[in-house]
Structure formats: structure tokens, C-alpha cells
Amino acid sequence: MNFALRFGLSTRFQLLLVGVVALISGISFTGTIQTTRAVARTNELTATGPEALMLCLGDPYLLVYGLWPIAVLTIAKCVATSYRTVLLVRLGGPRGYVASSVIAGLVVAAFIQLTAVGVGLATALPLPWRHSQPRLGTIGLDVLAPLNPDSTSAGQVLVDILLQLAYFFVSCVLLALVMSFIRIRHESGFRIFIGLFLAAPPILLKLWPESLILINPINLLISFRARGAGIHAVAPLVLCLVLVLWIRGTMSTLGHLLLRQLAPAWLLFGGIVLVGMLLVSRQTDLGENSLFTLFYGGSPDSMSFLTWSFEVIFWQGMALVLVLQWSTFINERAWVELIRYGSGVKKLAFGLLADLAVVYLVTAASLLLLWIGDEVRSQHGHWSSAELLQHLVVGPAIVMSMVAIAVLVMWASGRESAALLVITAGIVGSFPMAAPWWPIPFALMFQSNVADGATSEWFRVVTSLVFASASVAALLLVVSKRSAPSQ
């Protein structure tokens, strides 16, 4: 289906532009005020880059009075304009309409967050990126300071930022779902509900009784506030998921979507990973740090076939499943879809974005499973920021680079065997005994790298991101030169 038709981007794009201008102005203004206050208080610029980034993304006032209203208005506009007979026919009925609203919510959230991250980075880049003592309390960020007093590590700050991004995404999806259902069932009251969604967060932030902070709905939007109230970071995300499933009709809609999207290969992959997690946890004592133990991988000094195999099955297996889907596309559907998209680059770019979303979904699911496992074992897991960075940033980046390289060789040579060789090279390269330049990029995501100390966490993050970007750029470059796959 035509992308513009599905999301109605022509109208929304104008709205988003207005929103972005307002957003940039607001954030710049806020940033300036905060920095001025910091300088005034401490007489020196003590904020670091990650803290400034967190300031742009996690400031409750900016979220409640700036980003959230933009999201509400844009999503409401998308939901309202999509509910037309012509579009309903194209979307296949109300179920397709709800699904498209959810996707629109994701697009809007991504756009807003990307802009905020961009502005945040622009503010943060001139500042130093390392610090040795807690500084959040010294830059005048009064709301954040008491909630996150142990943020001595830049990695921890980055994890906090990623968590806040996840909160915002989930909130936008929930908002889009609720709005689409209201639009279907209570057309007349739709505008009243928009007003409610706009007015409620400030009231909840300011007037909600302090004694009932645990059940304040604003916790679903602001991760720092939720954690300050003593709630586990993952709990609001789970609650959001429960709410999404609880909404009438969503179960069948999501089930329909999942069944359509989930290939048997993913089900098989999920089953193998689940069994693998159970088997490895049976064989080894996971202890308090299940994330580190389970995803240890291997190193030249300490190698275990079980943990190395599990790591390979999880990361390289994920890449293999994605490449399998790409091979089906290149062999069977490319010639039809290329006509429809009109450009290989466009199709590839959208496809890789979808792959990235799937990779993050699987990675997040694995963390959720680990957390549940820890709770079942009555162990309160202590995952360090370096380990979370390995799992949330380095791993997905390496998977995406493997997928990009495999698709590139498949596109250029027209042979699936070439893609298989790439995956095999990745597996063999991650074998410590076979890699003289340990850790090579294909083994960067091993948690053993955290323990080794041979490379810093930032080196691994930057290397993996550069590797992934270069792979994707090379793929898009080749596709732009060779508009159809070789035969």
C-alpha cells in the first residue's frame, strides 16, 4: 500500500514541522536556562555530555509541557484523518485502521525522539564526556538529582536515556491505540478526550498526592519519576503492555498482526533461544548477574562451549533469520516490490529499519525473560551499565552489520551461498581460538569483553556503531548503483 496514503504524511508532515520548530526552540531555551543556572551555582561548567543529553530527553517539565502535547496533537491528527471510508477499505477494516494508528504512533514518537536526541547531541558535544563524581545535583536539575544519585558512570546515564526513550515509545503506542478505539466508538467525544490527554499530565505531575506516588499514571511516561518512586524500571513497561492487551479488541488485532508478521523461522528461533536459556541456566550457576553469565560468550583465556554456543545462537542466529527473510525477498518478491517502491534504496532502507525494530524487540524480550527468571529465582539482578550497553547497543549493531553485509553480497552476486559464508565467517571469527585479533567486530558483543578490560565500553560502542553504519552505507551505495539484484 502506498506509504503516504497509509500514514497520511502529507498533512502530518506540516504539523510535525511546526512541532519540530517549537521543540527545538523549547529545548534550546531550556538548555540555555539550565546551563546558566549551573554556571551561576557552581561557577564552572560541570555538566557532562551524557548528562546534558539526559537533560534534553528526561526533563519532566519538557516532557509534560513540550514533547507530550506535540505527540498528542500529532497522533490525534493522524488518527482522525485516517478514519475515512476510502482509507478503511484500503486498510482492510477497523483492524487495519487500529494497526496503522499504532504504526503512526511509532513514527511520530520516533520523529520526536530523533529530533530531541539531535538537539541534545548538539548541546552535549561541546561538553566533556567523562566525569568522576556524581554531578547531576550540581547542574541545577532538581527533579532528576534525587532520583538518580548514583549516576557516576557515563554508561549508566546512557542506559537511563535508552530507558526513557523506551518509556516514551510505549506511551505513544498506548496513546495511539486508545485514540483509535475512541475514534471508532465515541466519535463525538473524540475532541474531549484529546483535551483530557493534554491536560492530565500537568495535573498528575503537580497535584497528585505524594502518598499515592506508586500508582501515579505519570510514571508510565517519565522513567526517572517511576524509579524515584521505588518502582522497578521494567514494571511500567510491562504495565503498559498489559493495558494495551486489556483494551478490547487489541488482542485479536495484535494477534492478527503477529501471526502475519511472525515467520516460522522466528518461532523456531524463539523456541531454540528459550530452550537454550533454560539449559544453560541449568548447567551453570547464573548467580546475581544473569545477564553477564548467560551472554558471556568466550575469550582466549576463558572458553566454554556452552556459553559461546548460546551467544552464537542468539546473535548470529538472529542475523541468519533476518537474512533468510531478505533472501526470500531477493529471490521471489524483489521484482514486484521494486516496481512498487520504484527504488531499491528506499525498499532496503525501510526494510533495514524494520529489521532494527525486530532486533530491539528480541533483545528487549530477552532482557525481560532474564528479569522474570531472576524474580522467579528470588535473585535481584545487578546488571551494570557496561553490560547493558553490550546487550542493547553493541549486540544489535553487530547483528545489523552482519545482515547488511550478507544482503550486500547476496544483492551483488545473486548467490545465497555468499550470504551463508558471511554468517559463517561471523561465527568462526567469534571463536576465540580462531581469532588472532581478539576481539574482532563479530565478537564485540560478548560480555566477556566487559570482564577482560582490554577494550573500554565506549570503544566497543563506537566501533560497533561505526561498523554497522559503514556496512549499511556500503549496502545502500551498491543498491543505488545496481538497482536490481544480480542473477
Added chain:
Amino acid sequence: MSVAAYCQRQRRQIVLRNGTERWRKSIYLGVSNEEDNDRRSLARGEAIDLGILGGYGRGLPMSDTIQRKSSVHRYWTVPVASILLVAIPAIYGLVMAPGYALADPFDHFGLAISNLLPLVFPLLATGIFAISFSEDVRSGYCLLEQIRIGRRPYVLRHCRTGAFVGATAGFMTIAVWWVITMVVAPRVGWVNYYPEGGAPPPPERFTWSQLMGTSPIVFFVAYSSMVALHAALYSVMGVLLTIILSNRLLALAAPFVGSFVLNFVFGSLGLGQWGPMSAIFTQGLTQGSFVPPIATTGAMLLLVLVMILRAMSTKRPAVNFQ
């Protein structure tokens, strides 16, 4: 290739598929000669118009076309994968030897066929013939051949070829390295043994090494035959899965992935000796009886037989044309 040329090619392949399917049905359904000829002419005409049948459509006999299509240069994977199979243990063994205190030449032999070779063996053994065969499937040539000789001989012929090529490469992998470690290296002095001069090989090192107690030749024959058999099985699996599955990448990856996952699962359960790779590469495990490797090999043979029957079944399409 431009989008337009690419689409034209896809259209030609679809016409070829439709035409040959009609042609095949006319053969299997036993229609009258006139109808049969009509259908053949129709299919052939469409194919000739699009230049698919090449020389055959221009007056050359079909055998010439097949002969030309099956020329040797398409089977480049056979020498490449064979060389890799032989070279990997040789290079790994020679590079890693200085880092280990090797007791004797047999210890050196065991070192080289551990670690890296078990990892890549399923992939190389599968791809040795199946990659070239998958090119036949992709080009549509397999359909022409199948129409010519029939389903059953077609499947069996390629299984035979795959088994022969795989077995030869598997045997050579062990044979070459055996000669290097047991004959050449001690005489040339490439490796220092501790104790100097070489101790009598202890027969309890890994499963299959107990045959060294009988005679090194017995061990060599039994072990190399076992490796050759497994290489043949993986090679045949690659061919059969290429026929059975519609996704060629999945067909080529499935034996490798299956073997890896089963090894992981059996290893996690503490039953490492029952893994498919542990049937031949048992260096990391305590020596055991011959029952697990023989039972695993039997299970793999059974699986291959089931796959052969499945591939020969006339209820399914001639081949998953892509």
C-alpha cells in the same frame, strides 16, 4: 542489471516454469500423443520465443544442450570446498602446534582436527556439491533435466554424485593430515614432541582412538571411513534440502544450523557424545563406547532416507522453482 531487465528475466522464468509444468503433467498424466505433442509444442514454443531453451530450440538436440549446461566450470565449489576441508586442519595444526606440549604425532593429529574443523565441517560438506546444484535449481536447468530423465533417476543421480564428492573430500581431509602428522612432520622435524622421541600413543584419548591399540592402520581406515560417511551424508542432505525447501539459503544452512543446535542441546544436557558432530570429532569429550557415534550416524542415515523419499514423491512439484 536494470529493473526492466530483471523483470524480463523473472517473466521468462515464470513462462519456463508454467511451460515445463504443463509439459511434465502431460507426461505423467498419460495424455494422448496428439495432446502431448500440442502441449510440448506450446511449452517449447513459449520457451524458444524467449530464448530460454537456447540451442535446443534452434535445432540442436536436447542432449547437446544438457551436455553444454552441465560443463565442469559450474562445479567450482567442489575443488574449493575440498581444498578448504583439507587445508583447515593442516594450517590449524601447524600454526597451533608450537603453543602445545604435544606428546607424539598422534597427539598432533588430534589437535588439528579439534576446535575449528568441527565448526566448519558441516557447512563445507553440505556446500561442496549443493551450492553448484542450487545453481541448477535457480537457472531452471534442473527442470529440463527432470523432464528428460524422470523424477526418481534425477534425485538418485544427484544424491550419488553428492555422496561421492562428499565422501572423497571427507576421506582426503583425514588422509592428508594423517600423512602430514604421522609420516612427514616427525621426519622433517616440524614439531617438537614432549617427551622427545615420542611416547607410545595412549589409546584412551578420545572415542575411536582405542583402535590405535589394535593398529594405527585399523584406526585410520575406520576413522577416515566414518568421516567420509558423515561428509557424504551432509552433502546429500544439502542436495535433498535444495529440492525440498523453497528457500535455497535455508536449504544450505539447515544441516549446519541443525548440527550446531543439536550439539548445543546435547552438550547442555550433559549428553555431548550424542551430538551429530561428536560422532566423528570427539576430541573434547571423555572416551566412550562406539554406541553413541554409531547410533547418531544411523539416525542421520534414516533422516537422509526419509528425505530421499520425500524428494522423490510425485505428489509435490518437480522442484521448488525460484
